Amino acid sequence: MGDVTYDLIIIGGGPAGLTAAIYGGRAKLRTLVINKGTVGGLVNTTREIVNYPGYGQISGSDLMKDFKKHADSFGVEFSRDEVVSVNFAQEDKIICTKKGKEYTAKAVIVACGSEPRLLNIPGEKRLQGSGVAYCATCDAEFFEGEDVVVVGSGDQAIEEGMYITKFARKVTVIVLHDEGVLDCNKISAERAFQNEKMEFVWNSTIEEVLGEANVEGVKIKNLKTGRSTKLPCQGVFFFVGMIPSTHFIKESGIGMDRSGYIPVNDLMETDLEGVYAVGDNRVKYLRQVVSAAGDGATAAVAAERYIEELNAFSTSVLKSDKKVLLLFFNALNNESLEFSTLLEEANQELSEPYKVVKVDTATKKNLAQKYDVKIVPSVVVLDRGQEIKRLDYSMEKEKLNAQLR
Template sequence: MIIGGGPAGFSSAIYAARANLDMLLLEDKILGGQVRNSYTIENYPGFKKVSGSELADIMQDQAESLGAKIDEFDVIERVEFSGEELIVETGDYIYKPEAVIIATGASPKKLPIPNEEKFSGKGVHYCAVCDGAMYQDKVVAVVGGGNSALEEAEFLTKFASKVYIIRRYDYFKGEKAMLEAVENNPKIEILYNEDLVNVEGSNFVEKAIIRNTKDNTEREIDLEAVFGYIGTEPKTELFKDYIKTTKTGYIVTDENMRTNVKGVFAAGDVREKEFRQITTAVADGTIASLAAEKYIVEKRRDK
């Protein structure tokens, strides 16, 4: 069983299907993971440029064409990874797979501001592809310093009249080519050494309060939305009673994607590692599936 339908999950499914394993991929939301929310991808081998939704569809189609069974919008209610059996329970079924690959990925971290919950969906967002069109000819801001922040700022210029990037440091962690594109976009203004303190408004966001990280002075910016890209949090709540994780919740594995529980593997952004890219997620999924197949074969042989 593969839990999670992003690049790591799809890669695992492709290899499991090719190995003729009896397999099922469960995804509680829309298939594709975070990739589906990427407007343009230019760093995946074989594609000079491809949209995230298109790449996700291609991966799904390839997996299904090989015989992979995929169940979308199927929520797992509980798991039990103790004793001899692995148990995965949904609303309709109780599964007892021989091996499990956890590929649940990660979700965006919420902005640490007092009014985050109040204005969630009303000017506070985490997906420009999903919500950017709401702000045609409006002023918006992106908060963050990595590739995601740069990419989404560039995407938002398709709709917004102006896009601020609020960056608490004087540098970015993103790719040089992406940063150059952003710096040369006349619709984008980068606010270095500034931190988002809060957003305010009546029913919807009307302004942002930012603080200079060098002299602590605060000022207001009139805008109608902020999009947060300050990192991700792993989706590991289901597994925390059984699987070893880091303090921040990422699953600890060895180089073959094995967790501390026999027969349970982890792949992709949910796993503790230095780099989280589509290519690394796909590589993890490949290794996890091959390792799971080997585990199943050896387990059956020993019986």
């Protein structure tokens, strides 16, 4: 067991994680949020949110403060730390952090979000913090009266680029597409084209960030002509997409797509029992605060019911005064269903019947693994939680009766 045991641990404190925490705390689950940075995540860098229901207009940081305050009101615990490894193979999930802490939880919600994608071109990493940036609301003010380059043409690139024009002398946007074609929404595109401080370089990409101690310019390649040119500037903002921050769980057994996003079902369940994924690190269509909050609510309710099932199993099986027939079966398999009926009939004919508890291995994989059940139907006989024997499979009632007596 770890240093501290919780009902629910949430990895990540963005809008999805905070919403899950609110629901977990309200359900009276002992809930911990582990977040490596400021609670709120990337939403804190959003200067203005105008599409979150009920708020009209609010900054990302202020909205996240309200989320955090709400979670605090339900007794949710927070730890500013970084998760470096996990073990989800057992019923008790183990989480290890950079500060050397080890936690266990009955259920885990992965809400670690995403981070800016790097182009990994020459000069980019070397000049990070010295003119290379990824967050306009964090760094735009440092470029007062200077020339700035923005790489990208999606909503984030164009909207952040317009924000930078409040400080910079000029903002040059490097766009892959033909003239007039941007990937952002139409309203933002129209505003950008009307912004006198914004210029566009079309059909182009950036090859290198130039400069010794600080950014001094960029090398731009025209994709149609193949010609490279140098553009002097003092800052470069990259907005070329996001990647999920799921590197620390790559060896956990959780299924991921090629990009590292986690597929889930309607309950936000991953392919590991008791582990859920929500927000920007899961496969989804819309990555917004409102959809992240919905994910968090769904996962927390699903986790609560999962934990209730675990507790019920402990009470009805492990602490049962009667001997238990733990029947592992597959509800979609006719042979399993027929054996289940036969076992119950044989049990009822005993003078002191066992307590029969059915476990569908399709949904209770952890239990099957815990009892090393590889073939169904299979019956484990328990006495006060301890295995005393296993029944040999038979469709003959007399043979079952003989084993039960």
